[in-house]
Structure formats: C-alpha cells, structure tokens
Amino acid sequence: MRVVIADDAALIREGVARILSDAGFEVAGKAGDAEALLSLVERRRPDVAIVDIKMPPTHTDEGLVAADRIRQHHPSTGVLVLSQYLDARYAMRLLEQHPERAGYLLKERVSDVGVLTDAIRRITEGECVIDPTIVSRLLDRRGPVGGLSEREREVLALMAEGHSNAGICRRLFLSPKTVEAHIRHIFQKLEIHEAPEYHRRVLAVLSYLRSA
Amino acid sequence: MRVGPLGTRRPLCDDRRVAASALRRREIGRFGRPAVALLAVTFGLLTLAKARHDPDGSFGGTSAVGGIAELGAGWCLVAVGLLFGHRHPRNLVGPLLVAAGLAWFLPEWSNPGVDTSIGFTAGLVGFLACAPLAVHAALAYPTGRLSSAADRAGVAFAYSGAVVLLGVLPAAVFDPGGSGCLQCPSNLVLVESDFGLYDTFNRWGLRLGLAWLAALGVLSLWRLTRTRGMLGVTAPVLLSAAVYLAVLAWYFQHSLAAGLLSNTAFDRRAWRYEAAALAALAFAVGLALLRERRARASVARLVVELADSPRPGGVRDALAAALHDETLELAYRRPGTDEFVDADGLALVVEAGPGRAVTPLRRGDVTVAAFVHDARLRDQPGLVGEAISAARLAVENEQLQAKVRAQLLDLRASRSRIVEAADDARRRLERDLHDGAQQRIVGLLLALQLLRSRLDPEDANRVRSVERAADELRCALDDLRDVAHGLYPSVLSDEGLAAAIETLSELSETPIRIEGLVEGRFAPLVENAAYFTVAEAVRGAATASVLVRQENGLLIVDVETDSADPERAARLVEIADRVGALDGRLTIHDTRVRAEVPCAS
Numbered sequence: 001m002r003v004v005i006a007d008d009a010a011l012i013r014e015g016v017a018r019i020l021s022d023a024g025f026e027v028a029g030k031a032g033d034a035e036a037l038l039s040l041v042e043r044r045r046p047d048v049a050i051v052d053i054k055m056p057p058t059h060t061d062e063g064l065v066a067a068d069r070i071r072q073h074h075p076s077t078g079v080l081v082l083s084q085y086l087d088a089r090y091a092m093r094l095l096e097q098h099p100e101r102a103g104y105l106l107k108e109r110v111s112d113v114g115v116l117t118d119a120i121r122r123i124t125e126g127e128c129v130i131d132p133t134i135v136s137r138l139l140d141r142r143g144p145v146g147g148l149s150e151r152e153r154e155v156l157a158l159m160a161e162g163h164s165n166a167g168i169c170r171r172l173f174l175s176p177k178t179v180e181a182h183i184r185h186i187f188q189k190l191e192i193h194e195a196p197e198y199h200r201r202v203l204a205v206l207s208y209l210r211s212a
Numbered sequence: 213m214r215v216g217p218l219g220t221r222r223p224l225c226d227d228r229r230v231a232a233s234a235l236r237r238r239e240i241g242r243f244g245r246p247a248v249a250l251l252a253v254t255f256g257l258l259t260l261a262k263a264r265h266d267p268d269g270s271f272g273g274t275s276a277v278g279g280i281a282e283l284g285a286g287w288c289l290v291a292v293g294l295l296f297g298h299r300h301p302r303n304l305v306g307p308l309l310v311a312a313g314l315a316w317f318l319p320e321w322s323n324p325g326v327d328t329s330i331g332f333t334a335g336l337v338g339f340l341a342c343a344p345l346a347v348h349a350a351l352a353y354p355t356g357r358l359s360s361a362a363d364r365a366g367v368a369f370a371y372s373g374a375v376v377l378l379g380v381l382p383a384a385v386f387d388p389g390g391s392g393c394l395q396c397p398s399n400l401v402l403v404e405s406d407f408g409l410y411d412t413f414n415r416w417g418l419r420l421g422l423a424w425l426a427a428l429g430v431l432s433l434w435r436l437t438r439t440r441g442m443l444g445v446t447a448p449v450l451l452s453a454a455v456y457l458a459v460l461a462w463y464f465q466h467s468l469a470a471g472l473l474s475n476t477a478f479d480r481r482a483w484r485y486e487a488a489a490l491a492a493l494a495f496a497v498g499l500a501l502l503r504e505r506r507a508r509a510s511v512a513r514l515v516v517e518l519a520d521s522p523r524p525g526g527v528r529d530a531l532a533a534a535l536h537d538e539t540l541e542l543a544y545r546r547p548g549t550d551e552f553v554d555a556d557g558l559a560l561v562v563e564a565g566p567g568r569a570v571t572p573l574r575r576g577d578v579t580v581a582a583f584v585h586d587a588r589l590r591d592q593p594g595l596v597g598e599a600i601s602a603a604r605l606a607v608e609n610e611q612l613q614a615k616v617r618a619q620l621l622d623l624r625a626s627r628s629r630i631v632e633a634a635d636d637a638r639r640r641l642e643r644d645l646h647d648g649a650q651q652r653i654v655g656l657l658l659a660l661q662l663l664r665s666r667l668d669p670e671d672a673n674r675v676r677s678v679e680r681a682a683d684e685l686r687c688a689l690d691d692l693r694d695v696a697h698g699l700y701p702s703v704l705s706d707e708g709l710a711a712a713i714e715t716l717s718e719l720s721e722t723p724i725r726i727e728g729l730v731e732g733r734f735a736p737l738v739e740n741a742a743y744f745t746v747a748e749a750v751r752g753a754a755t756a757s758v759l760v761r762q763e764n765g766l767l768i769v770d771v772e773t774d775s776a777d778p779e780r781a782a783r784l785v786e787i788a789d790r791v792g793a794l795d796g797r798l799t800i801h802d803t804r805v806r807a808e809v810p811c812a813s
Contacts, residue, residue: 009651015658022665059647060706084650084693087715089703107650108689111657111682113665141723210718 001124004029004044006037006063007052007082016050016110023117032056034066041070041077047124052107053083053090064094071098078123082107088134088210092203095128099199103129103162128162128202135160138209145209146189155182160205164198245294248310252290256283259317266325271475271483278480281487282320288494289313289346295501300594303356308349309497315342316490319475319483324388324396333400336383337375339473340421343460344370346490347428350453351435353446353497366431370424378417378473385409414472418464425461429454445503445588448496456489504595510534511599518606524613525555527606531583534599539568541584542607544614552582555610557617571596573607581607627793628737635740638700645696653689657682701743708732709739713746713758722750722773725757734767738811741790742769745798748787749805752777766796767811773803 003025007013010032017027028044031037033056041049049070053063067079078101081094091104103123109115109131119129135157139145148156151172158168168179187193196204260282263270272278290313297306319342321335348367351358358364380401387405388396432454436447463482467473475483514534518527528542543552543560552562562582564570569587572579589596600607664678697719704712710729717724733739742760746769750756753773760769781800787807788798796809 009655011655012651012658015655015662018662019658019665022662054646059643060702084646084696085702086693086697087703087718089707089711089715089718107654108657108686110654111661113661138718141718210714 001048001120002026002028002044002046003048003050003120004031004037004040004046005050006031006034006040006055006066007050008032008055009052012052012107012110016116019110019113019116020120023113025117025120034062037066038069041074045074046077048078048080048120050080050082050120053081053085061090064090067094067102068097071102075101078102078120080105080119080123080129082110086134086137088130088138088206091130091134092206092210095203095206099203100126100128104134105129105131106133122162122167127164127167128199130161130202130206132157132161135206135209138206142209146191148186148189152182152186152189155179156186156205159183159186159201160209162202245298248290249294252287252310252314255314255317256286259286259320262323262326262331263320266323269323269325269475270320271480272320273480277484281484282317285487285490285494286313286316288491288498289316292494292498292501293349296497299501299504300356303354305349305353305356305497308345308352309494312342312345312349312490313494315345316487318342324393326397329397329400332388332397333383336386336399337379337401340374340378342490343425343456344374346456346493347432347453350449350493351428351431353449354500363431363435366424366427370428373417373420373424377413377420382410382413382417385413411471415468418468418471418473421464422461422468425457425464429457429461432457445500448499449493452489452493452496456486456493459485459489507535507595508598510536511595511602514599515602518603524610524617527603527610528555530606531599531603534602535585535589535596537586537589539586542610543582543584544607544611545579545581546615546618553614553618555614555617557614557619557621559618571600573600573604575608580611624793624795627789631740631790631793632737635700635737639702639705642696642700642702645692645699646702650689650692650696653685653692657685657689660685698747704739704743705736709734709742709760712739712743713760716743716747716750717758720747720750722753722756724750725755727757727759729758729760730762730767734811737794738767738809741787741794741796741809742767742807744790745769745787745805745807746771748783749773749780751783752780762811765810765812767809769805769807769809771805773805776803 003020005013005016005020005027007016013030013032017030021027028046029040031040037049037051040046049067051063051067053061055062055066063081063083067081070077070079079094080103081090082105083090084107086106094102094104101123103119105115105119109119122129138160139153139157145153145156154172155168158171163171165176165179165183168174169176172179174182190208192204192208260272260279263272263278263282264274267273270278272282290310293306293309293311293313295306296303296309300306315338318335318338319340321331322339323332323335326332326335344367347370348358351363351367358367383399383401384403385406386399387402388399390405391407432450436450436454459482463473463479463486466478466482470476473479511534514530517530528540531542532538532540541554541560541562543554543562545552552560554560562570562584564584564587567587568584569590571583571585573581573583583596583600585596660678660682664675664682667674667678669675701712701715703715708731710731713724713726713729717726734742746758746760749771750758750773753775756771756773758769758771760767762768784798784800784805791798791807791809794809796807798808799806
C-alpha cells in the first residue's frame with residue numbers, strides 16, 4: 001500500500017515514515033507543505049495521503065484545504081488529516097464535501113501503530129475515520145442519549161467513528177442482522193427518520209451529537 | 213449660566229479712556245444725527261425749490277422724475293449713511309455716504325438763478341464733490357478703511373481731480389459777471405478773473421477726470437472679482453459704484469467737446485442715471501444693514517439659547533444658525549498642545565482654505581478655540597466677533613468638556629490597545645504551544661514507539677516502562693491542548709464567533725445550550741470580548757445557555773447559568789475591562805451575565 005506524508009515538522013514526517021515502512025507500507029514521498037504535497041500526489045498517485053492540518057504559510061487549515069483538493073481531483077486517493085484540535089468542527093468540514101476515503105485523527109495517534117494502520121486500511125476500503133476521542137468526548141458530554149441502551153450507545157459511537165456495518169459486527173462480535181436492527185432502533189430513538197446510507201450517516205450522527 | 217446683554221462682556225474695551233470717547237460719540241450721535249437729517253431734508257427741499265424756480269440752469273428741472281431723482285438719490289445716501297453710522301460708530305463709511313448725499317445737491321446751486329452767493333459759490337466748488345465721496349465710501353465699504361495703497365492713491369487722485377482741478381481752481385478764476393451772466397450771484401472765491409485759465413482748468417480737469425474715473429472703475433471691478441460670491445454683501449455696493457463711475461465717464465466724455473461740464477439735455481439724462489446708480493448704492497448698503505440686523509438678532513437669540521447648558525456640539529450648531537453658515541466648524545484647543553478637537557473630542561485640522569477663514573477665540577494670550585467659517589462673514593464687520601463674544605462662556609465651558617472627552621478617547625484607545633496586545637500575546641502563546649511543545653511531544657511519542665518496536669518483546673519490564681512513559685506523554689499532550697484552547701481558540705480567529713462558541717459548547721465541561729448565534733465576522737477585539745465573556749461566564753456552572761444577537765449596532769451576549777461560581781465575579785472583572793475598552797458594558801445579575809459591545813459587522 002502506497003502512502004505519502006505531509007508535515008512541516010521534519011521530526012514527525014520522518015518518524016511516521018519510519019513507523020509505516022516498518023509496518024510494511026510503501027512510503028512513496030514526503031512533503032513539507034501543501035503545494036509539495038499536491039504535486040507529490042499528482043506524480044505518485046498514492047493510496048492514502050497523510051496530511052498535517054496546519055502547514056505553511058499561515059498555519060491555519062492548509063491541510064484541510066489540500067485534503068479537499070486531493071479528494072476532488074484524485075478520487076482514488078484517500079486522505080488522513082492529522083490535527084491537534086479536539087473539536088469535531090474540522091472533522092465535519094472534511095467530511096462535508098467528500099464523505100468517503102477520508103479520516104481525521106488526533107496527531108498523537110501516529111505513535112499508535114495499530115490505530116494508524118487500521119485507519120489507513122479503512123480509508124483505502126472507502127470508509128471514513130473519526131478519532132474515537134472526539135466521539136467519546138461528544139458522547140460523554142451528553143450523558144444518556146435519547147434513551148439508548150448500553151449496546152446501542154456502543155453501536156452509535158462506532159457509527160460516529162466511521163465504521164461500516166461489517167466493521168461494527170467484527171468489533172462487537174454481533175451478527176449483521178443484529179447490528180442492522182440496532183441501527184434501525186437508534187435512528188428511531190434519535191428521531192432521525194430517514195436512516196441515512198453509510199456515507200452520510202457519520203455526518204448525521206456527528207451533527208446530532210454536536211447539537212446539545 | 214447667564215450672559216449679560218451684548219457688548220457688556222468686552223474685557224478689552226473696559227479702558228476708561230475708550231469708554232469716555234465712546235460716551236462722547238454716543239452723545240454726538242444722539243443729537244448729531246437728527247440735526248444732520250434735518251439739514252439734509254431742508255437742504256434737499258431748498259435745492260428742489262431752486263431747480264424748479266430756474267429750471268433752465270438746473271439738472272432736475274420741473275419734471276416729477278427730475279424731482280424724484282434729485283431728492284431720492286440725495287436723501288437715500290444721507291439716510292443710509294446715518295443708519296450705517298448708527299450701527300458702526302467708528303466707521304468712515306457712514307459719514308462719507310452722508311457727505312456724498314449732501315454733495316449730490318450742490319451742482320444745482322451753480323445755477324445762475326440762485327440768489328445766494330454762498331450757495332452759488334458752494335455749487336461752483338462742490339460741483340463734482342459727490343463722485344469721489346460716494347466712490348470712496350464704496351471702496352472703503354464695509355470696514356471703513358481703504359485696504360490697499362492703490363485704493364488710497366486712486367481716491368486721493370479723484371478728490372484732487374474733482375474738488376481741486378474741477379472745483380476750487382476753475383472757481384478761483386471764474387468771474388460770472390465778466391463772462392456775461394449778469395443775474396449770477398457773486399463768486400466768493402474769485403481770485404482773479406481769467407477766462408483762458410478757466411477754460412484750461414476745465415479741459416484738463418475733464419481729461420484727467422476720465423483718467424481717475426477709469427482708475428476708480430478698475431479698482432472697484434478688481435475688488436469685485438476678489439469678493440467671493442456675487443451674493444456677498446460688498447458685491448452689490450461695488451457694482452453700483454462701478455455703474456455710477458461708468459455714467460460719469462460717459463458724461464465727461466460727452467462734455468469734452470464743449471470743454472466744460474454743463475446741463476444740456478444729454479447731461480440731464482446722464483444725471484438721472486447717476487441718481488439711479490447712487491440710489492442703488494444706497495439700497496445695497498441698506499440691504500446689507502438689514503441682513504446684518506437679522507444676523508445680530510440671531511446672535512442675540514444665541515445668548516438666550518446658550519444660557520441653558522447645550523448638548524455637546526450644541527454651541528457649534530447655535531453659532532452656525534446664528535451666522536447662517538452651516539459649514540461653520542468650532543475647534544477646541546487641547547490645553548498645552550497645538551491640537552484641536554471637536555465637541556466630542558475627535559481630532560480636527562484647523563486651517564483657512566479657499567473661501568474659509570479662521571477666527572480664534574482667546575483668553576488672554578491663550579487660544580481657547582478656533583472658528584473655521586465662510587470667509588464672506590468677514591464682509592459684515594464685527595459680526596463674527598460679536599457672535600463669539602456672545603458664545604464665549606458656552607465655548608469655554610464646552611472646551612473643558614471637549615478636553616475631557618478627548619482624554620477619554622485617548623484613554624479608551626489606550627485601553628483597547630492594551631487588550632489587543634494581551635490578545636496578541638495569547639494567540640502567540642497558543643501558536644507557540646501548538647507548533648512547539650505539542651509537536652515535540654508528538655515527536656517524542658514517535659521516538660518511544662520506534663524504541664519499543666526495537667525492544668525484545670520478551671523483555672516485559674522495559675516494554676512496560678516505555679509504554680508508561682508514552683501514556684504520561686499523552687496525558688501531558690491532553691493538558692497542553694486544554695491550556696492552548698483556553699488561551700486562545702484558533703477557531704475564533706479562523707472562523708469567527710459563532711464557530712468558536714459552538715466549539716466551546718462541544719469541549720466545555722459545562723453543557724451549554726445555544727439559543728442563538730450571530731453568523732458573520734466582527735472586529736477581532738469585538739469577537740474576542742464576546743467569546744471570553746461566554747467562556748468565563750459558563751466556567752464552573754452545571755448548565756448554561758447562551759444567546760448572542762445583534763441589535764442597534766450592538767452585539768449583545770446573554771449567558772444564563774444555573775448557579776454562579778463565587779469566584780466568577782472576580783474573573784469577570786477582566787472581562788468587564790475588556791468590554792469597557794470597546795466602549796461596551798458588562799452587567800452581572802446573579803446567574804445572568806450580559807455583555808453589550810458596539811459593533812459594526
């Protein structure tokens with residue numbers, strides 16, 4: 001699997017490259033800013049681009065903008081945006097335009113090989129990925145959600161993190177039918193009447209959780 | 213505050229000698245003016261009687277038009293001259309106009325049919341005296357002084373040409389009996405009869421006469437072009453004078469052939485035009501007096517208006533109305549500086565531009581304020597000064613207020629600079645944490661991960677300590693993230709107030725219900741003040757609701773919490789300063805906090 005890495009801090013760029021190549025990925029290139037990243041993607045056509053949200057010149061949201069352009073011009077290349085910000089706003093901005101093959105993880109996840117490689121793999125399979133800390137923070141803040149059972153709450157969290165039905169089955173050791181039933185109940189209880197198909201449901205759940 | 217009647221507050225005039233001479237002048241005015249008026253009426257009627265008695269030798273003749281021209285021009289000049297003298301006692305224009313009016317009657321007395329030698333002689337000598345007097349008055353109008361050397365030379369030239377060369381000198385050599393006029397009264401100033409010299413004086417007098425008439429005409433027109441706006445006060449006066457001069461020149465030109473000034477049918481027609489031009493001049497001066505009277509009446513009203521303490525800027529408005537100059541600016545000097553400010557304390561530039569004049573208001577040697585006004589107001593002598601004297605107390609009072617307001621503005625500017633500097637520092641710190649410490653810790657985590665992957669998996673102790681270190685670092689990263697967000701949420705500068713409050717509601721320990729937000733961007737200081745009001749007000753509460761709205765140029769932030777943290781009031785002091793620096797207001801009512809910040813979205 002081919003990845004490219006964009007981060008203006010060389011220490012992190014090189015560290016992530018090292019970890020990923022150790023884990024068996026092919027690191028097809030490294031970039032220090034958004035422009036270099038875009039030309040890298042153009043030339044190397046990687047499966048996933050790992051992008052720091054803050055890059056030169058303004059250090060605000062260059063990474064998000066670059067991710068958006070990659071998803072627009074190279075639909076087969078997924079993006080994984082790394083950020084220090086916990087708020088769901090940036091994550092939702094990423095998914096609003098292109099709700100597949102995109103992920104938003106807290107930056108320190110790069111040191112967790114399992115999480116990082118799992119996210120990359122899911123992105124190449126077409127899923128989206130939202131950092132579990134962001135989701136659990138949203139959920140914790142709300143307390144009990146619309147009378148959901150413990151299991152339903154778990155399913156809701158996994159949906160918000162971007163897992164597909166199959167992924168949820170694997171994680172909770174449930175049958176597909178059971179998972180589907182849970183999801184149907186959840187949407188009924190949350191009064192989201194039209195159960196959205198996979199690609200829109202992450203956003204739907206996140207905005208529900210966000211609007212207190 | 214009460215201001216005495218006009219003129220009583222004139223600190224420069226309380227010198228005793230000046231007061232005494234003013235008193236004398238007033239006495240002269242009281243008895244002199246009726247006497248002069250009586251003289252003019254009598255003299256005019258006598259003149260008319262002479263002209264009717266001997267119509268052949270007169271200009272007016274027996275016709276009604278002639279009579280109207282005779283009395284109209286003379287009496288108008290005298291009347292306006294007296295009125296002007298009454299309003300402006302020390303001004304030469306009044307006496308000049310009176311003299312011109314009386315002199316207007318003189319040519320009729322050079323009539324051979326006149327039976328008094330004194331009258332006849334006066335008629336001979338003063339035949340042309342009216343012209344230099346009237347034009348002198350017009351050129352000296354309205355100040356009473358001839359403003360340039362050219363004016364003074366021109367007027368002197370005219371006096372000598374009219375009174376000496378065409379008056380005294382020919383009279384001195386003219387013997388009426390000797391030249392065939394048997395019924396003529398005797399010439400009292402006759403020195404020696406010499407008809408040849410008489411003829412020479414007249415011919416040269418006429419030639420030079422055309423020269424001084426032209427010179428005065430040019431001077432009048434020159435001043436006319438320098439007077440801004442044809443509707444000004446001096447323009448009609450100068451225009452009438454110029455027409456009068458043109459008619460005289462025409463008369464002189466026509467008389468050149470005969471070699472002397474006479475009263476042929478043509479001359480009589482010219483004389484009527486002269487009368488019309490002089491009456492017009494008198495009317496022009498009269499009209500200006502009327503306008504001035506109106507202006508003075510409004511200045512008098514000004515005193516009453518300003519007696520009630522006016523609102524800021526009220527003094528300017530009252531003065532602008534009193535002087536009929538909407539463009540008037542009133543600038544107050546900030547004591548100890550050369551800066552000027554308006555009533556609200558905002559800086560003003562004081563300078564005389566085209567058509568604009570600056571009149572200072574002084575207390576002793578110190579300029580208190582400056583008026584920038586339409587330069588044409590200077591055509592009405594003393595008017596601006598009177599208005600300023602009338603408004604003096606109010607102006608000085610407002611100057612003090614303006615000074616305080618200017619200081620307040622300075623203070624506010626410096627407060628907001630302080631807040632701005634503090635915000636910049638917060639943002640810089642946030643960015644430094646983000647780009648520095650947080651990055652380094654992530655780098656460290658990566659290094660630990662690489663180290664771990666190289667450890668022998670059997671060496672459980674080492675693996676565990678490396679993992680513990682990594683966990684510690686993750687906690688540090690969480691703490692740092694909270695600190696950075698608390699310092700300054702980057703979403704606030706990136707996406708604005710609404711996004712920042714939404715993010716706050718998402719990350720805050722306190723559940724926040726958002727009842728309404730205003731989308732759109734505001735000035736950074738306004739957004740910061742509103743955001744930190746919410747952030748500080750909700751801190752420590754169990755639940756909170758937030759409503760942000762925009763109303764009448766104010767951004768209003770309402771935060772309602774279930775309970776008020778006892779330390780919150782102390783924390784909100786900083787927020788109150790922040791809001792106050794923007795000229796806003798923070799009010800705290802138990803569990804309710806409201807910030808109102810002026811905003812221009």
